[in-house]
Amino acid sequence: MTNDAHDEQYYTMETIQENEFTLQLCKDPFNKRLRVDDYLGNVHAICLRLAKLLENDPFTKLFVKAREEDWRTFAARGYMLEGVYTGYFDGRDGYCMAKYTDLERRTSDHWIEEDRILEQVLELEPKMEREPLPDGFTLRCGTPSDAEELAALYGLIFQTYPIPMNDPAYVAHAMEEGTAFYVVEHENKLVSAASAEINGVYRNAEMTDCVTLPAYRGFGLMRQLLQALEEELLSRNIRTAYSLSRALSFGMNAVLAQLGYAYQGRLTKNCDIFDKFEDMNLWCKTLQDK
Structure with a gap:
């Protein structure tokens, strides 16, 4: 969904394009989370860019819908597998890879x-x-x-x-x-x-x-x-x-x-x-x- 004036208080959709990759992001301050909806390019470079975003913005959770060939690379950078979106990428599975910056957010109460x-x-x-x-x-x-x-x-x-x-x-x-x-x-x-x-x-x-x-x-x-x-x-x-x-x-x-x-x-x-x-x-x- 594209942004409109009345929902910017909740989230903004952004595309970040650099030499090694393209990222489609949802910055969601209301839910204190950063969501990567799509990406293309070097996963290691993407992880470095996302780490910078977490340093500068008030997000306590980041998650990426990763492709099958990439989820282990995200795991190797400290991301956790939380779920599998069966068939998400036109029949190919997507992997929800999450990272937290706050222990309370990471810990389930129930x-x-x-x-x-x-x-x-x-x-x-x-x-x-x-x-x-x-x-x-x-x-x-x-x-x-x-x-x-x-x-x-x-x-x-x-x-x-x-x-x-x-x-x-x-x-x-x-x-x-x-x-x-x-x-x-x-x-x-x-x-x-x-x-x-x-x-x-x-x-x-x-x-x-x-x-x-x-x-x-x-x-x-x-x-x-x-x-x-x-x-x-x-x-x-x-x-x-x-x-x-x-x-x-x-x-x-x-x-x-x-x-x-x-x-x-x-x-x-x-x-x-x-x-x-x-x-x-x-x-x-x-x-x-x-």
Whole structure:
């Protein structure tokens, strides 16, 4: 996603081009992290440049989506493998290589509890079939005219969120940039929503911004939304999907597992969500093989 005036307080997208490499970076001061979305060139030189960035900026976490042939080089420079983005690079795996500058950020507060939740989730039976919506509910594609109501929905549920989804201008901007939204309505009110942030270059999408009002949980709405988004992605020739879910959330992890997403790792204190930095489970799914 490109930058817009109203989201620069959260992050900036930058391209650094030098003789030996090119880096595509997301500088994210709100979440105190530096993310490398893409790169090309000499990995040793890239690591040196990133080390300089960590010295001068207030980031406590850096992570790189590394290619298969490079992840060991990042590991040799002190990076840790936290997860594998299955099929991220147009069918080839991406490796989440992380580095921390702060011990508190590096240390998980709930790892054992999250392991217990994961064990319970992995025991669940798949629920791949598409079920009809309950009476009175409508599922449809989101449009920019929904931005105001969507922002209110996210602001109501999340005390803090990694990106400004409580800002209608940001939501509308995300749609303009190609993010697909699906929503569920009940009595002309939005009660649940989810989105897919699409990377057309590498034919992947992040299933994200999943939210349901508490009174409407238990109806299977999120499963319906993700299935609709998967169909939308297939129509756009996207081959793989992934999602980052709060490791402390049984419900969201259960939805992903039952829809055939595979657990691929846990990213420690990855973002500020629900008023604190939380560990996020990585789930991946192949939508098409060719």
